Amino acid sequence: MSELRELYQQVILDHNKNPRNFGALTQANRSQEGYNPLCGDHLHVHLCVKDDLIQDIKFEGSGCAISKASASLMTAAVKGKSTAEAEALFEQFHQLVTSAPDDPIDPDKLGKMAVFAGVREFPMRVKCATLAWHTMKAAVEDDETPISTE
Amino acid sequence: MSSAAQTTQAYAPTQLDLDADKIRRDFPILQERIRGKELVYLDNGATTQKPLSVLYALQRYYATENSNIHRGVHFLSQQATFAYERARGRVAHFLNAGDTHEIVFVRGTTEGINLVAQTFGRQELKEGDEILISYMEHHSNIVPWQMLCEEKGAHLRVVPIDDNGEFLFDEYDKLLSERTKLVAVTQASNALGTITPLKEIITLAHAQGVPVLVDGAQGAPHMPVDVQELDCDFYTFSGHKIFGPTGVGVLYGKRDLLEAMPPWEGGGSMIKTVTFERTTYAEVPAKFEAGTPNIAGGIGLEAAIDYVNSVGVANIAAYETDLLHYASQALEQIEGLRLIGTAQHKVGVLSFVIDEVHPHDIGTILDAEGVAVRAGHHCAQPVMQHFGVPATVRASLAFYNTRKDIDTLVAALNKVKEVMT
Numbered sequence: 001m002s003e004l005r006e007l008y009q010q011v012i013l014d015h016n017k018n019p020r021n022f023g024a025l026t027q028a029n030r031s032q033e034g035y036n037p038l039c040g041d042h043l044h045v046h047l048c049v050k051d052d053l054i055q056d057i058k059f060e061g062s063g064c065a066i067s068k069a070s071a072s073l074m075t076a077a078v079k080g081k082s083t084a085e086a087e088a089l090f091e092q093f094h095q096l097v098t099s100a101p102d103d104p105i106d107p108d109k110l111g112k113m114a115v116f117a118g119v120r121e122f123p124m125r126v127k128c129a130t131l132a133w134h135t136m137k138a139a140v141e142d143d144e145t146p147i148s149t150e
Numbered sequence: 151m152s153s154a155a156q157t158t159q160a161y162a163p164t165q166l167d168l169d170a171d172k173i174r175r176d177f178p179i180l181q182e183r184i185r186g187k188e189l190v191y192l193d194n195g196a197t198t199q200k201p202l203s204v205l206y207a208l209q210r211y212y213a214t215e216n217s218n219i220h221r222g223v224h225f226l227s228q229q230a231t232f233a234y235e236r237a238r239g240r241v242a243h244f245l246n247a248g249d250t251h252e253i254v255f256v257r258g259t260t261e262g263i264n265l266v267a268q269t270f271g272r273q274e275l276k277e278g279d280e281i282l283i284s285y286m287e288h289h290s291n292i293v294p295w296q297m298l299c300e301e302k303g304a305h306l307r308v309v310p311i312d313d314n315g316e317f318l319f320d321e322y323d324k325l326l327s328e329r330t331k332l333v334a335v336t337q338a339s340n341a342l343g344t345i346t347p348l349k350e351i352i353t354l355a356h357a358q359g360v361p362v363l364v365d366g367a368q369g370a371p372h373m374p375v376d377v378q379e380l381d382c383d384f385y386t387f388s389g390h391k392i393f394g395p396t397g398v399g400v401l402y403g404k405r406d407l408l409e410a411m412p413p414w415e416g417g418g419s420m421i422k423t424v425t426f427e428r429t430t431y432a433e434v435p436a437k438f439e440a441g442t443p444n445i446a447g448g449i450g451l452e453a454a455i456d457y458v459n460s461v462g463v464a465n466i467a468a469y470e471t472d473l474l475h476y477a478s479q480a481l482e483q484i485e486g487l488r489l490i491g492t493a494q495h496k497v498g499v500l501s502f503v504i505d506e507v508h509p510h511d512i513g514t515i516l517d518a519e520g521v522a523v524r525a526g527h528h529c530a531q532p533v534m535q536h537f538g539v540p541a542t543v544r545a546s547l548a549f550y551n552t553r554k555d556i557d558t559l560v561a562a563l564n565k566v567k568e569v570m571t
Contacts, residue, residue, distance in 0.1 A: 004518045008511075008569050039510040039526050039538040062540050064510035065570065122514060 007125070008065065011073075016065040021075035025058040032136030033146040034061075036127055041067040042097035045075075045135045052083045059132060066116075066125050069134030073112055083140045088111075090137050096120075097129050101135075168461060168469045170552045176201040177550055182475075187520025190555045195340050195499055195546030196524055197367060197390045200454070204394055207453035211446050218442055220419060234445050237452035238435075241400050244455045245385060246376040249405050254435040256441050257481050258399035260290040262386030263334070265401055265438060266363055267294040269411040270384075271332065277303035280329040281556040282360075284309040284317055284346065284529040286339040289529040291365045295334060304331075311536065313493040315342035319334060319350065326358055333362045337369030339529035341490030341544065343474075343499030345373070352381055352408075361407065367391055372470055372497045374463045377402050389447060393548075394454030398447030415440040466549045470498040473547055477556045484563055490537050498547030501528070502515070504563070507570050509541040516543075519562035 009087055028046035035042050043061030047054055057079050059071045074093075078086040096105060101120040119129045135147045174180050177199045182189050191199060211233065217226035219234050235250075242250045256262045271294075275281070281295045285308050292306075299306050307330070309322040317335075326333070333355045338345050352362045361383035369375060370387035377385050384407070389398040403411075413420055413431050417440035422430040431437045458466065477500055481487055486505035504512060513525030524544045527534045534540060545559060 004515060004569055007514070013570060039508075040534070041510070042540065062508075064508035066511070068508075125510075125514060128510065 003118070007122060009115045009118065011112065011115045012065060012069040015069035015072040019068055019072040021058045021072065021079065023060055025056060027056065028058075030139040030142060032135045032139035034131045034138075035146060035148050036063070036067070036131050037148060038127065039064060041128055041131055042058055043067070043071055043132060043135060045071070045132060045139050047136070047139050049083065049140070054078050054081055054086055057089075057136070059135075063131070064125075064128050066128040067103045067131050070116065070129045073115075074132045074136055076089065077111070077113060078136060086140055087137060090133050093102065093133055094130060097126050151483055168465045168549060168552060170469070173407045173461065174550050174552075176203070178205075180550060183520070184520040185518060188558075190519075190521040190551075190558045191546040192547065192551065192555065192559060193524050194371075194391075194548040194551075195528070195544060197396070198371065198393045198548055199550070200393055200395070201457045203457050205432045205454045208395065208446050208450045211449045214445075219229055219445055220436075230445055233452075234443070234448050240452045240455050244375075244459070245370075245400075245402055246378050247402055248378055248511045251434050252402055252405050252408065254401040254403065254408070254438045255448055256386070256399045256401050256438075257397055258388040258390070258446070259288075259365060259386050260294075260388075262384075262399055262401035263291055263363065263365065264294045265414050266361050266384050266386075266403070267298045269414050270361075270394040270407065271295070271298045273410075274331050275299075275302045275304050278329060279304040279331045280307050280327065281305075282307045282309065282322070282325055282330050282333045282335075284322075284335050285311045286315065286317070286342055286344060286530065287334070287336055288340050288365065288367065288529070290367075291334055291336060292532070305329075306569075308532075309335075311342075311344070311533075313537075314327075315339065315344045315353075315493045315533075317344065317346045319347060322351065323354060326354060327362065328358070328361075328502070330355075330358070330360045334365070335362065336365040336367075336373075338372065338497040339491065339533070340368045340499065340501075340546075341501055341528040341529070341533045341542070342493065343496035343501070343546075344491060344493035345369075345495040345497060348380055348382070356381065368497055368499070371458070375562060383407055388450040389454065392451075392454055393457060394451040395447045396443075398444045398451050400451075403434075405434065408438070413437050413440075417441045419443075454553050461549060469549050471545050473551060473556065474500070475555065476553055477545065477547070477559070480556055480560050481563075484560065485567075490539065490542050498544045498551075500542075500547075501542040503539050503542050504566060507566055509543045511570065512543045512563070512566055515566050516559070516562045519558065519565070521559050521562045523559075 022066045025046035027048050030047040041063030057075045090125045096148040097119045107114045179199045215229045217230040219231040238253050242253045363384035364382045366387040371392040385402040390396040420440040479500045492499040509525040526541050
């Protein structure tokens with residue numbers, strides 16, 4: 001049960017129930033589709049990027065609590081950041097959820113994203129947590145191919 | 151927990167000639183502990199666990215008989231050949247096929263269907279022809295036909311289902327036409343549990359001269375199968391879903407059909423004579439079995455069939471139906487739970503969703519309690535689309551499951567809300 005609590009922390013449950021930056025983005029100039037065929041998580045990430053700055057970002061779609069909360073927190077984390085900063089955050093997040101469960105984490109650097117440390121105990125759920133991030137990264141790089149975490 | 155206890159009283163069990171507790175001792179994996187909890191294995195639609203007799207058969211083969219078949223004159227090769235062909239005979243008997251030559255060993259149901267698509271289908275199908283499937287097929291009984299139709303300029307037609315997941319027979323009747331060249335239909339839906347009215351489906355198709363392929367992956371492990379009584383033209387199932395090893399399965403085909411079909415893969419075993427100018431092919435079933443087959447798999451499958459026969463297929467069907475009723479009633483007590491697939495006749499499949507909680511999260515929470523279920527689209531995305539859900543949780547039963555397993559499932563489901571709020 002403690003591992004489950006670690007996975008489904010209040011921040012994650014809150015962002016699942018009340019996702020931030022959820023919906024369409026009319027002035028978007030980058031859009032990307034992300035899909036996890038294993039469990040059916042499916043989302044779109046829309047960005048408005050000007051002069052390498054993510055001026056606005058929204059996502060829409062459906063998925064499990066982990067993927068939805070991750071998408072919500074991701075949008076909050078990269079909004080207002082440069083594309084280079086967003087890609088650096090992607091690297092940090094990816095490293096966090098794919099590290100060994102007992103590896104030390106740096107909460108100062110990770111900020112709110114540290115709540116996803118519990119995912120490390122559930123390797124089958126890493127794809128759920130990273131879907132939105134992969135999708136954002138592809139959108140920033142303006143890759144047209146839909147992203148799959150399979 | 152109280153809901154499950156009430157259900158026990160409300161539902162009167164039938165007398166069953168099956169001792170699940172005794173059976174469980176034959177399956178070593180069921181004694182394993184998962185995350186510190188007793189394993190409750192409810193993912194039998196994906197694959198089943200193996201009894202000791204199957205494990206011993208595999209070990210005995212590799213330890214004392216291992217050799218290539220149909221080749222050597224030496225003793226071991228004779229032993230291996232004898233064992234493999236004896237297994238084929240056992241399968242023929244299990245399906246009540248009239249002739250052992252009608253049993254082709256394949257890797258599994260998927261390969262069985264692809265074999266028919268690539269041989270029979272390629273030979274018979276012309277532009278504008280149609281193949282008829284149902285809405286509740288597994289992807290493996292959709293995609294091979296789609297690929298074939300694309301190649302041939304033919305069309306895939308789909309018999310709809312209703313909101314209980316019942317096969318709509320009247321719609322089937324309307325869709326069958328002189329353009330239909332094959333009906334390919336499941337015996338039991340892996341995502342919904344629906345048992346299709348096979349006998350009626352086949353009779354109607356045959357009245358128009360249309361052959362029928364049956365996907366028996368979820369049927370053969372759970373109900374008696376008699377291919378002669380059904381009069382199906384092809385029947386295919388997987389070894390690993392019937393308590394046997396992975397990587398082996400069966401394609402039954404009527405002998406005249408198999409003989410008229412071109413070979414599939416080329417190679418050793420499937421030939422009579424080879425020169426650089428011309429090759430003549432072996433008789434059925436060798437014509438469809440190029441290369442060294444999964445010999446141990448066939449022998450393991452034989453042991454699995456022996457095990458199933460020792461329990462009794464009719465006993466298994468009756469026991470699982472009883473357990474399905476018990477489980478359905480118990481799940482319906484859970485607030486916010488909706489069963490997907492409520493056909494009148496079902497195999498032991500309980501597909502469901504719970505309000506505001508994604509199936510994948512439910513799967514993780516159940517896993518923490520040692521309960522193994524599947525969460526996802528079950529390789530049946532059209533079914534998910536029909537019911538307007540991205541995925542479901544699926545608990546699928548086998549004869550080693552008990553009411554205690556269901557009670558554990560219900561108790562674990564009652565924790566979902568606690569974890570998710």
